[in-house]
Amino acid sequence: MKPRCLMFYPWNLSDQSGALALFTSYSRALSQAGYRLDCYAPRGTVDEGIFDNVYLSPDRNSPLSPVLEVAGSRWEDPLLPEKAGRDETTMAAAAVLAAISDYDVVGIQYTRCHSLKPMLPPGIPTVMFTHDLDALVGQQEEMIFGTPVEYRIDDEAARLKPFDLVTVVGPDDRRLLHSVDPELPIVEAPLTAAIAHDATLREQSEGVLLWMSSAASFHRFSFFWFWKNVWPRVRRARPGCRLVIAGRISEMAAQLGAADDAQVAVLGVVNDADSVYRDADVLIAPYYYGLGIKTKVIEAMAKGIPVATTTLGIYNTHIEPGRDAIVSDDAAAYANEVVRLISSAALRREISRNGLAYVRKYHDPANALAPFVEAFDKASQSRKTTSKARTGARRDLYEPLRHLVPWTIQRCQNDNVRTVAIFGAGGHTRLLVPLWKAFSGPAIKRVVVSNGGESSCMGFPVVSADRFDPRQVDGIVLSSHGYEQEMAAICNDRWTETKVYPIWRPIQQASRPAVEDFSALCKERIPPTLFTFPGGEKAYDHTTSLPV
Numbered sequence: 001m002k003p004r005c006l007m008f009y010p011w012n013l014s015d016q017s018g019a020l021a022l023f024t025s026y027s028r029a030l031s032q033a034g035y036r037l038d039c040y041a042p043r044g045t046v047d048e049g050i051f052d053n054v055y056l057s058p059d060r061n062s063p064l065s066p067v068l069e070v071a072g073s074r075w076e077d078p079l080l081p082e083k084a085g086r087d088e089t090t091m092a093a094a095a096v097l098a099a100i101s102d103y104d105v106v107g108i109q110y111t112r113c114h115s116l117k118p119m120l121p122p123g124i125p126t127v128m129f130t131h132d133l134d135a136l137v138g139q140q141e142e143m144i145f146g147t148p149v150e151y152r153i154d155d156e157a158a159r160l161k162p163f164d165l166v167t168v169v170g171p172d173d174r175r176l177l178h179s180v181d182p183e184l185p186i187v188e189a190p191l192t193a194a195i196a197h198d199a200t201l202r203e204q205s206e207g208v209l210l211w212m213s214s215a216a217s218f219h220r221f222s223f224f225w226f227w228k229n230v231w232p233r234v235r236r237a238r239p240g241c242r243l244v245i246a247g248r249i250s251e252m253a254a255q256l257g258a259a260d261d262a263q264v265a266v267l268g269v270v271n272d273a274d275s276v277y278r279d280a281d282v283l284i285a286p287y288y289y290g291l292g293i294k295t296k297v298i299e300a301m302a303k304g305i306p307v308a309t310t311t312l313g314i315y316n317t318h319i320e321p322g323r324d325a326i327v328s329d330d331a332a333a334y335a336n337e338v339v340r341l342i343s344s345a346a347l348r349r350e351i352s353r354n355g356l357a358y359v360r361k362y363h364d365p366a367n368a369l370a371p372f373v374e375a376f377d378k379a380s381q382s383r384k385t386t387s388k389a390r391t392g393a394r395r396d397l398y399e400p401l402r403h404l405v406p407w408t409i410q411r412c413q414n415d416n417v418r419t420v421a422i423f424g425a426g427g428h429t430r431l432l433v434p435l436w437k438a439f440s441g442p443a444i445k446r447v448v449v450s451n452g453g454e455s456s457c458m459g460f461p462v463v464s465a466d467r468f469d470p471r472q473v474d475g476i477v478l479s480s481h482g483y484e485q486e487m488a489a490i491c492n493d494r495w496t497e498t499k500v501y502p503i504w505r506p507i508q509q510a511s512r513p514a515v516e517d518f519s520a521l522c523k524e525r526i527p528p529t530l531f532t533f534p535g536g537e538k539a540y541d542h543t544t545s546l547p548v
Contacts, residue, residue: 170316348469
């Protein structure tokens with residue numbers, strides 16, 4: 001059976017961006033490799049034919065929202081230099097979906113959402129897809145704005161450490177993270193781009209320069225730099241050239257007076273980006289700051305369009321300046337290179353040819369993500385499971401118990417419990433103990449029974465409740481499916497100072513839902529129709545944890 005994977009995307013699926021392009025390229029590669037994929041996102045739609053289901057966040061008026069806010073707020077990361085795109089409530093909602101389903105692996109887009117990992121069922125393999133590294137963004141903003149940033153690359157590496165696999169978009173991020181922690185499980189997973197086989201260049205042209213971008217902060221800074229320092233130089237040298245501005249950056253361009261220039265066309269958001277590319281002689285893509293990988297640079301090269309960019313524009317790539325693209329950080333030199341490009345059809349052909357060859361080598365969808373898929377396969381098989389626990393009485397309890405035991409262990413760990421006694425010596429305990437060991441639970445010191453019985457159970461000494469000394473352990477785990485309430489009552493009467501950990505009904509122990517009880521909260525208190533997707537609402541049968 002093909003593995004089931006939940007892919008988490010923290011932004012609107014309807015907003016085209018480099019992050020979405022990267023996310024869909026990874027998802028498509030996994031789908032083609034045989035994974036069955038579901039997608040969770042706050043809002044939006046995606047018509048890629050990649051996902052079996054696309055789930056969206058509950059409405060803010062949903063009765064679940066206050067619970068999600070309480071749970072998610074426990075994992076807020078105060079050190080992050082930028083919180084945009086990170087929503088603890090959304091991450092908690094995705095954790096709900098993972099808890100009430102039976103996914104084999106979870107993929108998370110963007111390091112900023114690292115806190116989703118501890119909300120997931122413990123033991124489930126989790127892969128982090130980086131887009132750019134927040135620590136580097138913070139350092140850049142510190143240089144630009146002068147605001148000290150506490151979040152450093154060693155902080156980011158520490159947050160990535162718990163993941164079974166971390167993807168990076170290129171070699172620079174991989175080298176940087178490995179310089180901090182050589183043991184991080186990292187694989188390069190570059191952006192893919194399909195080659196435009198009908199790419200043609202106009203031999204005769206006064207020069208059409210294309211700027212197409214979103215209105216993200218680094219695009220706004222970059223455009224301001226170009227508009228004030230480069231465009232006037234290019235316009236003086238080539239009065240007949242034109243500048244076409246497309247995308248959400250158009251609003252800022254209009255505010256700077258671009259619409260008043262007869263040689264400038266401000267298009268706004270365009271529905272057919274290919275038509276805009278076809279009319280362009282050069283893609284203008286200088287970056288004032290910003291890391292990750294610049295999707296527009298790779299996209300334009302794949303279409304045979306020469307690119308003029310800056311050093312940051314080729315960060316995390318293998319692009320060779322002067323051969324695959326024009327690269328300059330000085331405004332005057334940048335303008336001169338652009339003028340040289342639009343003045344020479346031969347130079348444009350050379351840069352175009354080299355750019356296409358580069359994309360074929362490093363970004364071809366047919367093979368660029370093969371190492372990523374191979375590494376993802378290994379990560380998805382890393383979950384600790386044991387088939388031996390399926391033997392014995394009540395096999396029908398094994399699957400739900402397999403999901404609940406890790407959460408019981410997590411609650412023990414949150415309370416610094418190192419040793420436990422198991423209350424119960426029946427078939428349930430014979431299912432429980434192998435799972436408890438497989439998931440590295442606290443050491444089991446003894447088994448407690450209500451009355452006398454055998455002297456040992458599963459290799460542990462058995463003691464009656466009358467003879468049990470609770471001071472010998474840090475906590476008591478209740479091992480019964482049908483009699484937890486009765487067991488809990490005995491514990492409350494006899495051992496009032498000892499922490500007690502039910503497995504099946506843990507939230508009955510607290511007056512408010514605690515973070516460590518999140519899985520049980522999901523299974524017991526969530527209305528059956530809270531996750532929506534473009535086709536309507538999806539109902540879940542909590543007794544089987546499968547969609548119905």
